[in-house]
Amino acid sequence: MELISALLVQMMQMLLVLAAAPLLTGFVRKVKARLLRRRGPPIVQPYRDIMRLLRKEVVVAENASWVFRVAPYVIFATTWVAAALVPTFATGLLFSWSADLIAIIALLASARFALALAGMDVGTAFGGIGSSREVMIASLAEPAMLLVVFTMALVARSTQLSAVAGIFATSDVGLRVSLGLALVGLIIVAIAENGRVPVDNPATHLELTMVHEAMVLEYSGRHLAMIELAAAVKLLLYLSLIGCIFLPWTLAGPDGLIASHVAGFVLYLAKLAVLGFLLAVFETAIAKMRVFRLPDFVGGALMLGLLGTLLLFVSRSL
Amino acid sequence: MTSVAFLLLCAAALLGTALLAVMSAHARSANSIVYGATLVICVAATTAAITALIGRGAPAGLVLPIGLPWIGAHFRIDALSAFFLAIVNVGGAAASLYGLGYGRHEDEPHRVLPFFPAFLAGMNLVVLAGDAFSYLLSWEFMSLASWALVIAHHHDPENRRAGFVYLIMASIGTLSLLLALGLLTGADGNYTFEAIRAGTRPPLTAAIVLVLVLIGAGSKAGLVPLHAWLPLAHPAAPSHVSALMSGVMTKVAVYGFIRIVFDLAGPLPWWSGALVLGIGGLSAVLGVLQALMQDDTKRLLAYSTIENIGIIFIGLGLALAFRANAMEAAAALAMTAALLHVLNHSLFKGLLFFGAGAVLVATGERNMDRLGGLIHRMPVTSFLFLVGCTAISALPPLNGFVSEWLTFQAILLSPDVPQWTLKVMVPAVGGLLALAAALAGATFVKMFGIAFLGRPRSNEAATAAEVDRFSLSAMALLALLCLITGIVPGFFIDAVAPITRLVTGGALPHQASQPWLTIVPAVASGSSYNGLLVFLFIASSAMLAVWTIHRFASHALRRGPPWDCGFPDPSPLTQYSGSSFAQPIRRVFLARTAAVHEEVVMPAPGDIRPARFSLVVSDPVWTWLYQPVAGAVEFAALHLNHLQFLTIRRYLSLVFFSLIALLSVLAIWS
Numbered sequence: 001m002e003l004i005s006a007l008l009v010q011m012m013q014m015l016l017v018l019a020a021a022p023l024l025t026g027f028v029r030k031v032k033a034r035l036l037r038r039r040g041p042p043i044v045q046p047y048r049d050i051m052r053l054l055r056k057e058v059v060v061a062e063n064a065s066w067v068f069r070v071a072p073y074v075i076f077a078t079t080w081v082a083a084a085l086v087p088t089f090a091t092g093l094l095f096s097w098s099a100d101l102i103a104i105i106a107l108l109a110s111a112r113f114a115l116a117l118a119g120m121d122v123g124t125a126f127g128g129i130g131s132s133r134e135v136m137i138a139s140l141a142e143p144a145m146l147l148v149v150f151t152m153a154l155v156a157r158s159t160q161l162s163a164v165a166g167i168f169a170t171s172d173v174g175l176r177v178s179l180g181l182a183l184v185g186l187i188i189v190a191i192a193e194n195g196r197v198p199v200d201n202p203a204t205h206l207e208l209t210m211v212h213e214a215m216v217l218e219y220s221g222r223h224l225a226m227i228e229l230a231a232a233v234k235l236l237l238y239l240s241l242i243g244c245i246f247l248p249w250t251l252a253g254p255d256g257l258i259a260s261h262v263a264g265f266v267l268y269l270a271k272l273a274v275l276g277f278l279l280a281v282f283e284t285a286i287a288k289m290r291v292f293r294l295p296d297f298v299g300g301a302l303m304l305g306l307l308g309t310l311l312l313f314v315s316r317s318l
Numbered sequence: 319m320t321s322v323a324f325l326l327l328c329a330a331a332l333l334g335t336a337l338l339a340v341m342s343a344h345a346r347s348a349n350s351i352v353y354g355a356t357l358v359i360c361v362a363a364t365t366a367a368i369t370a371l372i373g374r375g376a377p378a379g380l381v382l383p384i385g386l387p388w389i390g391a392h393f394r395i396d397a398l399s400a401f402f403l404a405i406v407n408v409g410g411a412a413a414s415l416y417g418l419g420y421g422r423h424e425d426e427p428h429r430v431l432p433f434f435p436a437f438l439a440g441m442n443l444v445v446l447a448g449d450a451f452s453y454l455l456s457w458e459f460m461s462l463a464s465w466a467l468v469i470a471h472h473h474d475p476e477n478r479r480a481g482f483v484y485l486i487m488a489s490i491g492t493l494s495l496l497l498a499l500g501l502l503t504g505a506d507g508n509y510t511f512e513a514i515r516a517g518t519r520p521p522l523t524a525a526i527v528l529v530l531v532l533i534g535a536g537s538k539a540g541l542v543p544l545h546a547w548l549p550l551a552h553p554a555a556p557s558h559v560s561a562l563m564s565g566v567m568t569k570v571a572v573y574g575f576i577r578i579v580f581d582l583a584g585p586l587p588w589w590s591g592a593l594v595l596g597i598g599g600l601s602a603v604l605g606v607l608q609a610l611m612q613d614d615t616k617r618l619l620a621y622s623t624i625e626n627i628g629i630i631f632i633g634l635g636l637a638l639a640f641r642a643n644a645m646e647a648a649a650a651l652a653m654t655a656a657l658l659h660v661l662n663h664s665l666f667k668g669l670l671f672f673g674a675g676a677v678l679v680a681t682g683e684r685n686m687d688r689l690g691g692l693i694h695r696m697p698v699t700s701f702l703f704l705v706g707c708t709a710i711s712a713l714p715p716l717n718g719f720v721s722e723w724l725t726f727q728a729i730l731l732s733p734d735v736p737q738w739t740l741k742v743m744v745p746a747v748g749g750l751l752a753l754a755a756a757l758a759g760a761t762f763v764k765m766f767g768i769a770f771l772g773r774p775r776s777n778e779a780a781t782a783a784e785v786d787r788f789s790l791s792a793m794a795l796l797a798l799l800c801l802i803t804g805i806v807p808g809f810f811i812d813a814v815a816p817i818t819r820l821v822t823g824g825a826l827p828h829q830a831s832q833p834w835l836t837i838v839p840a841v842a843s844g845s846s847y848n849g850l851l852v853f854l855f856i857a858s859s860a861m862l863a864v865w866t867i868h869r870f871a872s873h874a875l876r877r878g879p880p881w882d883c884g885f886p887d888p889s890p891l892t893q894y895s896g897s898s899f900a901q902p903i904r905r906v907f908l909a910r911t912a913a914v915h916e917e918v919v920m921p922a923p924g925d926i927r928p929a930r931f932s933l934v935v936s937d938p939v940w941t942w943l944y945q946p947v948a949g950a951v952e953f954a955a956l957h958l959n960h961l962q963f964l965t966i967r968r969y970l971s972l973v974f975f976s977l978i979a980l981l982s983v984l985a986i987w988s
Contacts, residue, residue: 054867057874061881063773065693067704077860081852095855097836098848102726103714107852109759110713116763120894123690123772124882128894131767135760136902142759143752146726150748153730158844218881221874222867295906302749309745313733 009261010095014084017240020269021083021232022046024239024276029203031280046232050225058221061122071118072219072226075111079230082107083237087165087244089264091251096162101149104161105142108193108237111230112138119215130214133291137199137211140298141192144185147305151182152245154312161244169248178318181308183246188301190238192294194231197283199294202231211291236272239279243271321370322380322395325403325446328363332356332439336432343428352431353417356438360411363442367403370395371813379448386451392510394448397816398581401657402445402573405664408799409566410438412792413558416672419788420558423679429470430556437463437562441570449509450499457495457574461488461538464567467559468551480550487537487547495534495574498527502582514582524583528590531578532597538571540624541631542601543939548624549608553616553684557675560616564623565668569660572630579638580653580821588737591639595740598635599747601628602754607907610761611914611935613686613896615674618765619667622710625754626663629725630656632751636728637822639740646824648731651839653822655724657814662717662803666709669796673703676789677769680782686896688776689769695782698790700770705797707762709804712755715853717804720837722755723847727839757903764899773890805849808835897933904935912938 026043033040060068082104085096099107116134119127149159155173156164167173192199195212204210216227244251250267289297311318335355342348370378377396385391395403417434424430440460447453465488469481501523502514537544552563579586605624612618633656640649674684676699683689693700709716729748735741774780784790803810808829815825829837836848867873880886897904908914915934921927964972 054871057872057876059876059878062877062879063691063694064880065700065771067693067771073860073863074856076863077856080859080863081855084855095851097846098834098851098855099714100845100847102723103719103847103852106712106714106719106723107856109711109756110708113708113711113713113759113763117767117771120763120767121693121771122880122882123890123893124880124886125892125894126882128767128772128899131763132894132899132902135763136906139753139756139760139903140906142756143749146752146755147745147749150726150730150745153845154733159727159730160845163844217883222871226863226867291902292905306745306749309748310742313741313745316733 009090010084013088013090014080016088017083017233017236018080018229020272021229021236022050024236024272025232027273028235028276028280028283031277032284035280035284046228050229053220053225053228054222056221058223061218064122064218068118068121068218069223071114071121072223072230074114075118076226076230076233078107078111078114079233079237082111083233083240085161086237086240087162087251088240089251089268090261091162091166091169091244096160100159101153101161101164102146102159105145105149108234109138109142111234115215115227118219122218124218126214126217130211130217133211134215137192137294137298140295140302141189144298144301144305145189145193147302147309148182148185148189151178151185151305151308151312154309154316155179161241165244165248165251168245169251176318178308178311179246181304181311183242185301185304185308186242186245188298188304190242191282192298192301194235194238196279198286198289198297201288239272239275240268242275243268247271320378320380321366321400322378322393322446324366325363325395325442326380326382326393328359328366328407329439329442329446331359332435332442335359335435336439339431339435343431348431349421349424349427350418352435353414353421356435357411357414357418360407360414360438364404364407364411367400367407371397371400371404371816385455386509389449389451389509391452392448393446393452394511395446397814397820398573398576399445401814401817402569402660403442405569405661406438406441406445406566409562409664409668410441412668412672412796413562415795416558416561416675416789416792419786420556420675420679422786424556426470429472430467430559433463433466433470434559437467437559440464441567444570445573448511450503450511450514451509453574454492454496454499458492460567460570461492464555464559464563467555467563469554470556470559471554474554476550477554480547480554483547484551487544491534491537491544493534494530494537495578498530498534498578501527501530502578511577511582515584518584521587524586525590527583528579528586528593531575531583532594535571535575535578536597536631539568539575539627539631540601540605541597541627542604542624543943545601545605545624546937546939546944549612549617549620549937552620552623553614557616557671557678560620560675561668561671564620564671565664568623568627569664572627572634572656572660575634576821580641586638586642588639588642588735588740591635591637591642592737592739592743593635594631594638595635595743595747598628598631598633599750601625601631603628603750603757606754606757606761607903608913608935608937610757610764610900610903611897611908614684615677615686615689615765615769616671616684618686618761619670619674622758622761623663623667625758626659626667626710629722629751629754630659630663632656632747633659633725633728635747636725636732636744639732639735639737639744640728641822643735643737645731645734646822647826647840648728648734649822650818650824650826651724651731652728653818654811654814654826654839655721655728657817658724658803658807658810659721661810662709662721662800665796665799665803666706666718669702669706669793669800670710672789672793672796673699673706676785676793677782679785679789681776681778683776683778686765686768689774689779690772690776690890690893691774691779692770692782695779696770696784699785699793702790702793702797703770704766705800707766709800711759711762713759715801715804715849715856717800717807720804720807720847720849722751724837724839725751727845730845731840760903764896768894768896768899772893775890775893775895805853806835807849808832808837811837912936912941
């Protein structure tokens with residue numbers, strides 16, 4: 001019985017992630033449009049886009065190989081599995097012990113590996129430019145993320161995300177310099193990894209500075225739907241991650257009642273709305289950076305993560 | 319028959335195969351006979367080594383009445399040597415299988431066939447040796463056999479240069495090992511490892527031994543800054559030998575380091591850990607950065623070996639630091655991470671070199687910028703090579719991720735060490751390791767993307783054909799092993815537990831008894847990883863997505879010309895090349911350093927000359943270490959030259975005065 005209820009919570013979280021991700025993307029787009037005094041598309045537009053794409057036939061370039069056709073599913077599956085390991089509204093995930101934060105980062109790295117290869121498969125200049133810039137950004141963002149994870153793991157004495165969230169929620173962690181640095185680092189990494197505004201513009205096409213869109217330029221139909229969905233899930237994953245680590249008090253405990261699960265669920269949606277709103281405001285307020293200014297921006301996250309880890313090596317109480 | 323005797327017999331059989339190859343190298347079937355024989359012998363030796371490792375028998379020894387008079391040659395097998403013997407012989411078996419097909423394309427088989435079994439025998443003997451003399455003798459034999467293989471294609475002047483540099487570095491390495499083992503044996507001249515282990519020595523001696531072994535074994539393994547020979551020599555050899563040199567011989571050097579520093583030298587101070595850790599971190603990052611800059615497939619792989627050796631030495635350095643502070647559990651974790659990476663790297667690096675060799679056979683090209691689109695012409699090779707790329711980029715659920723995950727877990731246990739130097743160094747090295755992992759991903763996206771994806775950049779690449787079945791099965795074998803070690807790492811961690819008990823005094827909790835074969839690095843850390851479940855999750859969610867979409871949505875597919883924003887260019891030269899792919903990272907990490915020299919010649923307006931861009935990527939270690947040393951040696955040689963033309967009277971007085979000087983040094987010393 002316990003197993004079944006745990007399995008149920010796990011399944012619900014996985015489906016919730018999938019169902020809520022396009023909504024979050026639509027919400028952020030809507031807020032951005034309103035801030036620019038446009039009406040903007042309805043919040044449910046991303047669902048419509050995905051459904052439309054799923055029904056369309058796929059046009060594949062003549063010389064595309066199986067890598068091109070398999071990559072969207074690999075990207076989607078790894079991102080979804082990574083997202084399923086992040087607690088959304090309850091900590092007691094059934095399979096949380098099967099992979100920790102480091103593995104979540106590595107799963108996202110697998111998705112990026114597949115996407116970068118897919119970008120190079122057709123052999124166009126745009127695909128190459130996207131892939132090479134993506135790996136450049138990742139070469140800074142990924143170590144920054146790992147160092148941020150080190151900071152949190154050193155405080156919680158575990159790299160297991162459920163354990164970290166549980167410890168941050170219950171025990172007296174308090175305000176710490178190192179966690180503050182980690183938060184800023186994590187936000188920068190989240191912006192870079194999701195290709196949000198100062199790093200990449202998710203709304204643009206046909207500009208030389210684009211990264212993500214350049215890689216997926218050749219995709220269409222259901223393949224593009226998978227990639228778009230994976231991108232939405234990834235944004236949701238990062239916001240859930242920030243939410244469950246730095247605002248862990250709303251999570252329902254592993255042996256919680258139905259009521260606490262419901263409360264956790266509602267509060268989770270509220271958290272996502274707040275974070276999504278802040279993201280939209282941030283994106284509206286800032287201009288996109290030149291590509292070669294990015295190392296300073298993402299490198300800043302790397303240094304913050306390093307500093308946070310170093311502080312904890314100096315003293316566990318910092 | 320004991321396992322030592324059996325493995326010695328295998329080594330003798332390998333030497334016999336070498337002799338046979340000398341006599342019959344020109345025969346038509348020599349290729350099949352030699353590689354067939356080495357394959358059978360290596361499989362037998364692997365079985366024996368694994369039995370010895372898992373059977374956990376007491377260390378067994380054997381003394382042969384050869385070698386130095388009255389001493390004989392000691393051979394010994396314990397858990398540590400059994401583990402490395404298994405790695406040597408798995409690599410040897412895979413390379414022999416590959417050689418059955420690849421060797422047929424050899425122009426001069428008599429330059430390869432005799433030395434290949436001899437090289438394998440040398441590596442087996444180094445790991446089996448139980449005394450200092452036979453250890454050094456086997457080490458030198460291994461070096462010379464591999465040198466002969468490096469200059470097998472000696473018509474190319476670059477290969478001759480590689481052989482020359484390798485010979486010098488190997489001599490320096492052996493000299494340092496000779497001095498290290500000499501210091502360990504002391505004046506009594508008791509050469510056996512048992513006697514060395516039992517002896518005690520002052521801390522200064524132990525420290526000098528550590529530095530000497532770092533030079534001796536580190537130069538063979540490819541640690542920065544002694545790595546310069548490696549990217550020259552490893553690619554110069556035939557590809558299955560490159561795989562052996564990069565995948566296996568560097569591991570024999572790691573064995574030498576562990577054997578001497580952890581097992582024989584006795585307790586070492588904590589700063590030895592800091593030294594090894596720092597060198598490991600530097601090797602990891604500099605190796606992978608250089609790898610990313612290469613356009614030659616095999617040279618890229620050789621630089622990536624330096625990176626992986628760096629990762630192994632990060633684990634070893636952590637283990638030394640933990641052991642010096644009596645933290646057995648943490649030391650065991652770091653050691654397990656290093657040993658598992660030794661195994662993993664030997665598997666995927668072998669696979670990748672085999673793949674590069676297959677491309678070389680199919681196209682005759684090592685330059686990535688003349689490849690492309692091979693995935694259509696060589697589908698099986700491409701798939702297996704992609705498995706290797708995924709594994710080496712430390713992506714789950716393959717094996718490279720497991721060992722890096724364990725190394726990260728070891729780093730997270732280190733805030734408890736009391737020394738401040740270590741407290742500052744370990745997070746920095748953790749950052750370097752994370753950076754190296756991300757850059758490795760970029761490197762192998764580049765390698766696979768440029769060489770196998772896209773459109774062919776040359777006629778050779780456009781007309782390539784799939785390679786023979788032997789080569790493919792060797793690659794498939796290693797790819798399968800990569801997957802197995804990735805999804806059930808617990809069994810392998812349990813297999814190395816006796817080694818960690820031997821050299822660090824601790825061991826990880828028993829892994830095979832964990833639920834769902836999860837790996838748990840330490841009871842206290844509360845972290846766990848399950849490769850099997852991650853693999854199943856990814857596979858099942860991908861299947862679910864495919865099924866749902868194909869069942870309920872569209873499964874129509876149409877082929878059309880590439881879109882490319884409406885301006886597709888038919889010339890394959892408009893694709894990204896290797897160096898243009900690396901350009902952003904080159905600009906971020908290496909701008910304005912000595913490693914990269916970019917030059918843009920932009921003609922004035924109205925001028926009709928084309929603009930030209932040239933890029934030279936060099937290893938700065940040549941200019942700031944090797945050239946000064948070589949210059950000093952040349953200077954000394956020039957100025958000491960006249961000593962060669964003295965009269966006999968002057969020679970005798972020279973001998974006399976040096977004798978007096980040495981005796982007075984001895985008198986003051988004691």
